[in-house]
Amino acid sequence: MSDAKFFQRGKIQELRLELNSDKKDRNYTRKKQTLKKIVANMTMGNDMSSLHPDVIACMSIPVLEVKKMVYLFLINYAKAKPEMAYEAIQTFRRDVEDPNPLIRALAIRTMGYIHVDKVTSCLIQPLRHCMRDQDPYVRKTAAVCVAKLFMQDRHLVENAGFIDLLREMLVDSNPSVVANAVAALTEISERSDHIQLQLNMSIASKLVTALNECSEWGQTYILESLMFVVPQEPGDAEMLAERIAPRLQHANSAVVLTAVKVIVYLMNYMSREEDIHSMCKKLSPPLVTLLSSGPEVQYVGLRNILLVIQKHPEILKNDIKIFFCKYNDPIYVKMAKLEIMFRLASEHNVEQVLSELKEYATEVDVDFVRKAVRSIGRLAVKIESTAQRCVEALLELIQTKVNYVVQESIVVIKDIFRKYPNQYESIIGVLCENLDNLDEPEAKAAMIWIIGQYADRIENSDELLDDFLYTFLEETVEVQLALLTATVKLFIKRPTAGQDLVPKVLKWATEEVDNPDLRDRGYIYWRLLSTDVAAAKAVVLSEKPHISTETDNMDPVLLEELLLHIASLSAIYHKAPTTFIPHCKPRFLIPSPALRRQNYNAGRTLQHQDSYSSLHNSAQYQQSQSNNMRSQRFDGDDSGNGGLDEFVSSPKQPQHQRLSYHEQSFEQVAEASIGNQEYYEQKINAENPYRTDTAAVGGSQANKGGGVDLMSFDL
Amino acid sequence: MISAFFIYNQKGEVLISRLYRQDLKRSIADIFRIQVISNTDVRSPIITLGSTSFFHVRHENLYIVALTKWNANAALIFEFCYRVINVGRSYFGKFDEEAVKANFVLIYELLDEVLDFGYPQNSEADTLKMYITTESVKSERAVMEDSAKITIQATGATSWRRSDVKYRKNEAFIDVIESVNLLLSAQGNVLRADVAGQIMMRAYLSGTPECKFGLNDKVLLEKDPSNRRKTSNTVEIDDCQFHQCVKLGKFDSDRTISFIPPDGEFELMRYRTSDNINLPFKVHPVVIEIGKSKIEYRILVKANFSSKLYANNVVLNIPTPLNTAGVTCTASSGKAKYVPAENSIVWKIPRFQGQSEFTLTGEANLTAMTHKKAWSRPPISMDFQVLMFTSSGLLVRFLKVFEKNNYQSVKWVRYMTKAGNYQIRF
DSSP: OOSGGGOSOOOHHHHHHHHHOOSOOGGGHHHHHHHHHHHHHHHHTOOOGGGHHHHHHGGGSOOHHHHHHHHHHHHHHTTTOHHHHHHHHHHHHHHTTOSSHHHHHHHHHHHHHOOOHHHHHHHHHHHHHHHTOSSHHHHHHHHHHHHHHHHHOHHHHHHTTHHHHHHHHTTOSSHHHHHHHHHHHHHHHHHOSSOOOOBOHHHHHHHHHHHTTSOHHHHHHHHHHGGGBOOSSHHHHHHHHHHHGGGGGBSOHHHHHHHHHHHHHHHTTOOOHHHHHHHHHHHHHHHHHGGGSOHHHHHHHHHHHHHHHHHOTTTTTTOGGGGSOOTTSOHHHHHHHHHHHHHHOOTTTHHHHHHHHHHHTTSSOHHHHHHHHHHHHHHHHHOGGGHHHHHHHHHHHHHTOOHHHHHHHHHHHHHHHHHSTTTSGGGHHHHHTTGGGOOSHHHHHHHHHHHHHTTTTSTTHHHHHHHHHTTGGGSOHHHHHHHHHHHHHHHHHSHHHHTTHHHHHHHIIIIIOOOHHHHHHHHHHHHHHHHOHHHHHHHHTOOOOOOOGGGGSOOHHHHHHHHTTTTBHHHHHTSOGGGTSTTOOOOOOOOOTTOOOOSSOTTHHHHTTSHHHHHHHHHHHHHHHHHHHHHHHTTSOOSSSTTGGGTTSSOSHHHHHHHHHHHHHHHHHIIIIIOTHHHHHHHHHHHOHHHHHHHHHTOGGGTTTTOHHHHHEEO | OEEEEEEEETTOOEEEEEEOSTTSOTTHHHHHIIIIITOSOOOOSEEEETTEEEEEEEETTEEEEEEESSOOBHHHHHHHHHHHHHHHHHHHSSOSHHHHHHTHHHHHHHHHHHEETTEEOOOOHHHHHHHSOSOTTSOHHHHHHHHHHHHHHHHSTTTTOOSOOOOSSOEEEEEEEEEEEEEEOTTSOEEEEEEEEEEEEEEEOOSSOEEEEEEOBHHHHHHSGGGGGGGGGOBOOSEEEEOTTBOHHHHHHHOOEEEOOOSEEEEEEEEEEOSSOOOSEEEEEEEEEETTTEEEEEEEEEEOSOTTOEEEEEEEEEEOOTTEEEEEEEESSSEEEEEGGGTEEEEEEEEEETTOEEEEEEEEEEOOOSSOOOOOOOOEEEEEEEETOOTTOOOEEEEEEEOTTOOOOEEEEEEEEEEEEEEEOO
16 A cells, blocks of 8 residues: 555644544554555645644554554654643553553653753653663663753753763663763763763773674764774773774775774874874775765765875875776766865876876866866976976867967966966967956966066067056956056056056056055055056066965875865865854864874964863964065065965966855845855854965965855855 | 654655754745755755755655755765665665655654664664554564564564574575776876676575675785695775674774674675786777768777676667768668767677677768857766676685574675766777
């Protein structure tokens, strides 16, 4: 008998009549059918709550299926109709005493879902009994129930001694009970202000023993909890990692990735290089194997691999081939693979990588093609020996005349010029053929930068700039800044050619434009030029700092934090969880005698002693970063974005654009139903100013090629 | 952890909706419909709006969706979605819109059981079937008597197996199924070649059998000095993963595979190898673009395995440009025809003897195009099945069954190699 027929809109009145009908109802078939109709309507989103007296009346029917449907109804509507929950209390009281453990567990489980004070207060006593029930199934259900209760009323849980009861459960004889108790404790610890889970070695060792007998999910919970072990001696870390390592062979990727997380964490506390090395060796094969799972898990795996290989470059360094994209990979998998390919590219394999990238650049998906083109340019910057071939490849791509390919190529060629000055000027002619097709600000700004930089080599540079200047006031700030600087460069290099343009631009920049950045830069140039031309020359044409793909590396502090979150959402987005999860506790490496010194900032381990000093320190870190920025800012050589992109090789402008594009498309819904989106957006900026900024300075990989992260990450 | 779980059909209608936490409302279901189902360009399986994250997996004509407001374990959530599909298939044969609608009440029961407060619990179909049953006629009395057994089963160390299994004839079937992946460059170089293998087992064994399973695994055989002579015939396994019944600790210490199998069919292990791959087919494509109106094809396929074996259902997909007007082609065996909907020539060879070779010659006529974008030349892809052949050379050496009743058991083994991603660029 199929239940599909119940999937149609039912009238409340009719359903009520059916429930109350006096007709003979053997085995309650009729009642069951009516209840199914009600559940189907609930699923479709029709409000059935007004039926509550009639549904509650069915609770007395001694059929498990009926009971489960009534409970489902209760869970759905208890909050809206608390009074109906009161009527159910009697039945719950009876059920928690039932001789059948399944019924006892069902009652406890359901009561935990009902957030009505009266029910909650009736739950405390039976819950305490159930936590010591003789049946493991009831105990494991009760363990989770404590977490439920905590979400409703944390004080109640803390004061009623449930935490201690949970702690006792950690040494329960049944592995499922242990796993659920661990899961509950972990969650409570993550959410509570003053409860912090800390496991010592002896309890950790017991948990690892329980691993062998747990269900796969239970293994994940236990592994997760091992992140709260702080090894005091290197030997502890090694022993623990050694015992967890077999989990890497598990068929469930959640177990594998969580094990990877714990092992990577424990490596921070190991002392001998050979131990670390042998662990790294063990990590590689299971990470590769993740790529034979479903595409969604592959994506999760790839994003995490990108983190792991930044910390431990020896992992997977010889496995680049498996990251080559298949033609029919989903786009998100391709994008993630591309980033890893770039990272693993080295002198030895660059030949193959380049030919793959060329292949990708002819595919159909616009974002993927762009990213491939951009990667070719970055490859040139990363590996000098291959620069010549990369430039040739880019020129070939420009010949295709596909608009976005051309623009993307020009953007990266700017970086190549920047890295290898005076080597590839011969291609400027080809670039200039495509001026008319440029319509993206980033490409325009790049081209303008090239014209300004080589103003003395390009015969008609003044004409070219003049063409661009024609639309000066309509351009984006990025392009305007580039134009301003390029024009000044032109004037300094070829005063006669630039003398007509400079006053025009300076006047526009200082009088017609509202942007303070542009205005200020205009004033500075103006005063420099009018007071001391030699000084102007020294500033504007000064030696530029080197760019390298080192700046693509993630901020080490952020990387360290993300590694503690492997497999989680934040590791996929490469954003600290505190930036998008409200009330989330930050994680950090807890100091112990065994903790290896991190060379990037020695004070880091201490600063988290209290969160205030953490903020303070990070602010300092940021400040030093911005000092760097400022010192380079007046080298007078900005491609147009406040100096920043000069050394991150890819301006952050497109990021904002993409973001706003998504915001627009989501606007209607997001505003109406989530409402607080804007709130979080502000909150992120307010709470964590340094995060986003350092990401832009240090780890701009999020910007590269308009990453996958942004697409899915619409804060 | 998971805050809500939904199943939608393709139209975006909610078929199943279950909230586990109070941090979300039912109305969130509409957001997913608008953001993902009615969006033609979905570029990630995870979407985060504000602090709510939507994870989705597509299966048949369904969207399986899990929501969280926490920095949850993404691998766990996706694995859980896959598991729901598997449990569904095990219960209903197929997990699609029809099956979900026909069994929605049962699915709610299952969801109440396998997810508690968003934490996945025991989700082994075999155990679940003991107490969540399709025929609700089972008397309450019986449930009561069984219940203690059920709860031990659902929480115990071998949660995947009931203890009272009985067969008159004890049999075990092993299927070694290899998917061989190949990416060949236009110049004929192997860019990547690897094998993803799967060992499926169907165990019809009574009681609580302890099984030991052996492969010609290089690492294992080389450890044992008595075997040193025979090691020429071994396979180097890059990595393997096991069903949760396999004792991982034991494998880690001495590389033996021992386990108490679930009853019926399950995937015992998965493995990967990239060493010494025997590619079952060689393809030599010659594709020449003549001007802007014509493309000439000459494709040669050769079977590279023993002439005693043969391959079934060999299919080659040979791409043609989007502006193809028509194709004329002849094949020396099987049938080849142009399929406009797939933009390719589909060449089917139902039976392909080992060591033989066939060719296809053809010509595609193109219509004039206004925009000048070059043809992206997608790779030729190939599909096939070769019985009793493993690309990796993997062999099953033994399967031993130990049970306290000491019964005789019959074991069968089969091998098959099929095409995974078998792609040839040209």
